[in-house]
Each structure stands twice: as structure tokens, then as C-alpha cells.
Amino acid sequence: MKKGRLPLIITVVVVLLAAAAFGVIWFTSNDSDDSKVQSGNIEIQNINNTAVTSSWSIQESDIENVYYSMSSESGEVKFFEYKDSKLTEIEPTGKKTVSANVSGQTITAEITYLQRGDDITGYGLFLNDGNSGVYFYDYFFLKFKTLPVSHQVDEGDVLLLMDENKEDFSNPYKSYEQSFYYNMENGEISRFMNNATDSADLEGKKRSDYAILTDEVLDSAGDSIVFFTSRYYAVTDPDLDVDLDTKTRAVYNRLVAHAHFMYAKTVEGGTVFLRGNSDETGFSSILIPGYGKEEQVIKEFSGDYETDYIRNGDYLLNIKTGVMTSLITGEDTTLSNSGVTDIEFFAVSSDGSRAVVAGKPSDSSMGTQAIAFFDIESGKTRLACGSAIYTPVNPNFTFGSDYVFFNIPAPGDEVVYTGTVFNWSDIFSAKVS
Numbered sequence: 001m002k003k004g005r006l007p008l009i010i011t012v013v014v015v016l017l018a019a020a021a022f023g024v025i026w027f028t029s030n031d032s033d034d035s036k037v038q039s040g041n042i043e044i045q046n047i048n049n050t051a052v053t054s055s056w057s058i059q060e061s062d063i064e065n066v067y068y069s070m071s072s073e074s075g076e077v078k079f080f081e082y083k084d085s086k087l088t089e090i091e092p093t094g095k096k097t098v099s100a101n102v103s104g105q106t107i108t109a110e111i112t113y114l115q116r117g118d119d120i121t122g123y124g125l126f127l128n129d130g131n132s133g134v135y136f137y138d139y140f141f142l143k144f145k146t147l148p149v150s151h152q153v154d155e156g157d158v159l160l161l162m163d164e165n166k167e168d169f170s171n172p173y174k175s176y177e178q179s180f181y182y183n184m185e186n187g188e189i190s191r192f193m194n195n196a197t198d199s200a201d202l203e204g205k206k207r208s209d210y211a212i213l214t215d216e217v218l219d220s221a222g223d224s225i226v227f228f229t230s231r232y233y234a235v236t237d238p239d240l241d242v243d244l245d246t247k248t249r250a251v252y253n254r255l256v257a258h259a260h261f262m263y264a265k266t267v268e269g270g271t272v273f274l275r276g277n278s279d280e281t282g283f284s285s286i287l288i289p290g291y292g293k294e295e296q297v298i299k300e301f302s303g304d305y306e307t308d309y310i311r312n313g314d315y316l317l318n319i320k321t322g323v324m325t326s327l328i329t330g331e332d333t334t335l336s337n338s339g340v341t342d343i344e345f346f347a348v349s350s351d352g353s354r355a356v357v358a359g360k361p362s363d364s365s366m367g368t369q370a371i372a373f374f375d376i377e378s379g380k381t382r383l384a385c386g387s388a389i390y391t392p393v394n395p396n397f398t399f400g401s402d403y404v405f406f407n408i409p410a411p412g413d414e415v416v417y418t419g420t421v422f423n424w425s426d427i428f429s430a431k432v433s
Contacts, residue, residue: 058419075125077112103205156185177208220266299330338372339383347397
């Protein structure tokens with residue numbers, strides 16, 4: 001992520017900044033009930049929207065319709081909420097200073113949090129300034145997350161998650177190597193994933209691959225939580241396999257050996273995960289009903305997972321063919337005639353009814369960036385092309401109940417993000433000429 005120096009500036013707008021700041025946008029439509037293809041250009045300010053600006057990428061939080069922005073230099077956190085058709089900054093509920101023991105080192109950081117009913121989310125950073133008494137670690141991203149009810153021990157408990165990979169600062173798919181119970185009422189902290197038998201790595205700290213959690217496995221957890229582990233593999237192996245284990249409050253069990261690509265989801269029939277073919281010709285989405293039960297292949301994929309596909313949630317997009325596949329059901333949907341090439345970003349709503357792809361326009365005369373919006377249920381498509389219509393790093397395309405959110409560059413020399421909400425129906429009713 002590029003670093004900016006501007007202080008956080010919050011601006012709520014109903015009409016986005018002048019079209020000249022972002023270039024011209026063209027929209028085309030391909031409606032299932034009309035064989036004609038409309039094309040032309042539209043001034044971006046003609047599409048109603050609401051937006052806030054920040055020096056740092058604005059990202060989706062764990063609470064519905066709430067977004068956050070955090071400085072990678074100071075750990076300062078701001079929250080924003082989409083409510084009553086407006087995206088505005090909101091005050092956090094409070095701040096907590098936490099201290100967690102990791103490999104014998106005390107990691108202390110301040111977490112700014114927001115509470116909505118029983119839901120809590122919060123964010124903070126540990127940045128080693130050389131005076132902390134910490135020698136093994138330079139960085140941690142810290143997060144408060146609401147515990148699954150079946151895993152709450154004491155009233156007020158939340159999860160404290162910690163990611164030590166600085167490169168993942170703005171990655172929505174973080175892997176948390178450390179996890180603790182944290183009590184919001186009395187500040188008590190204790191281990192969530194028991195690593196008492198963990199071995200040391202080559203640097204002398206406990207291995208970071210012993211028990212890894214992701215938001216996806218936590219959000220889908222039931223009575224047991226799936227987690228990733230490479231504890232049974234050589235620490236020097238550059239291509240570590242990952243196993244899936246499960247945790248109840250106190251019992252750990254092996255579920256799957258040799259899983260890949262750090263995806264797992266608990267569903268009604270068991271756990272879905274990915275595994276690469278042994279001959280490296282492809283990979284499969286697989287369901288395992290439970291420990292010791294026979295695995296069932298949901299869908300086989302050809303090609304390379306890292307270069308030929310983009311995953312968003314439970315969906316996988318083949319960027320060469322435009323085929324979107326549900327990893328849970330195996331159902332394919334072709335996002336055809338998108339007008340986008342060199343696809344960089346892909347997002348889909350949780351129910352699979354809406355999707356977005358972004359990259360370069362197939363027609364290079366239409367600008368340097370393109371976004372295709374797909375209303376899959378109606379078969380309608382809209383294409384937007386121009387320059388600076390989404391941030392090239394971390395646009396964070398996400399969906400609300402009736403809207404799509406993404407970051408647009410603000411004008412000027414400094415790196416500033418304009419987090420923007422477009423009503424989905426407004427995109428598809430936009431006038432074209």
C-alpha cells in the first residue's frame with residue numbers, strides 16, 4: 001500500500017467530485033429482455049452516490065454497513081457507517097489497551113472498537129519502535145472479533161486476533177497466527193488456541209503456522225471451529241501443506257490432511273476446502289462430512305489457482321473464461337461480454353446475485369480502467385470505463401443489501417481514498433448517450 005501524509009479528511013457527498021477529476025466514464029448495457037446494446041458516455045456526477053475520503057484504504061468491517069480505515073504508520077482508526085442512504089464517519093465506542101504474551105514477548109497495543117448490540121469489531125497495530133522490549137516481532141495487526149456463541153466462556157469475552165504479516169495490512173483475507181480470549185469487562189486475557197506443545201522456528205520464536213484462523217472459518221463456525229495448521233510438517237519446507245483441524249472449547253481433532261490455498265467453510269453438510277492435484281494440473285473443491293468420513297469432490301478445476309483465478313468469498317472466477325463458480329455447490333455462471341480484459345479484481349454478493357469485475361477496457365480507446373457490473377438474476381450488465389475510476393490498490397469492492405462499495409482515488413498528488421457507495425439500481429438506470 002502506498003503511504004499518504006494527509007490527515008484523515010471526512011467528506012460526505014451525494015454527488016461525487018467533478019468528472020474531470022476521474023476521467024470520462026462510458027456505460028454499456030446488455031439486457032436479457034432486449035437484444036439491442038446501448039453505448040455511450042455518461043458524466044460520473046450523474047450517478048447518485050455518497051462518499052467519504054481518507055488517507056488510507058477504507059475497508060469492510062465485521063459489522064453490516066460499517067467500514068473502517070486505519071493508518072499503517074500510527075494505527076489510528078476511523079469508522080464509517082452507511083445509513084439512511086448516507087456514508088458518514090461515526091464515533092467509536094471506545095479504546096482498549098491490550099497486552100498479549102507471544103513467544104515470551106509482551107505485545108502491547110491500543111485497539112479502537114465499535115459495538116452494535118452483541119457485535120463488536122475493533123482494530124489496532126503493534127509497531128516496534130525499538131523501545132518496547134520486543135525482539136522477535138516488528139509488527140502485528142490486531143483485531144477484536146465477536147466469538148461464536150458456542151465458544152464463549154465468560155460474559156464479555158471476544159476474540160483477540162493477531163496477524164504478524166505486514167504485507168497483509170490491507171488484505172481482506174488475513175491469516176491470524178495468534179488468538180486469545182479477551183474480556184471486554186475486566187480486561188483479562190487468555191489463550192484461545194492452545195499452543196503449549198508448539199515448537200520453535202529457526203529464529204527461536206514459536207512457529208507461526210501452528211494454529212491459523214481466518215475470518216471465513218470463524219464466521220461459519222458452529223459447535224466446532226476449523227483452523228489451519230502445518231504443525232506436522234518440516235519448518236524448513238518452502239511449500240508447506242496445510243491440514244484442517246477442528247476445535248471445540250477444549251478438544252482438538254484432525255479433520256483433513258493436505259489442504260491448500262487457505263480456504264475452508266463450514267456448511268450444513270460438513271466442511272468445504274480446496275486441494276491441489278498432485279500433478280499440479282489443477283485443483284478441486286471438496287466436501288468432507290466429518291472426521292473419518294469419505295471426501296466428496298464438488299468441482300474440479302483446471303489451470304493454476306494463483307494465476308488463472310480470483311477468489312472472492314465462496315466464489316471463484318476464471319479470469320480467462322469469465323466463468324464464476326460456487327465452491328459450495330459447484331454451480332457455474334458465465335459473466336459474458338463484460339468488456340473488461342486483464343481482470344485484476346472480482347467481487348460477488350454473498351448470495352451470488354450480483355458481481356463486479358475490474359481491469360482494463362477491451363476497447364483501449366475507452367480509457368485505462370473498466371468496471372463491469374453484473375445483475376445475474378436479471379441478466380443485465382453495465383460497463384464503466386475511464387481513468388481513475390477505482391483505486392489500483394485495494395479498491396475493496398463489497399456489496400450491501402442494495403448497494404456496491406469501492407474506493408475511488410481522490411484528486412491531487414497525495415494518496416487519498418474516496419470510499420463510495422452506489423445504489424445498485426442507480427447503476428442500472430444510468431442514462432447513456
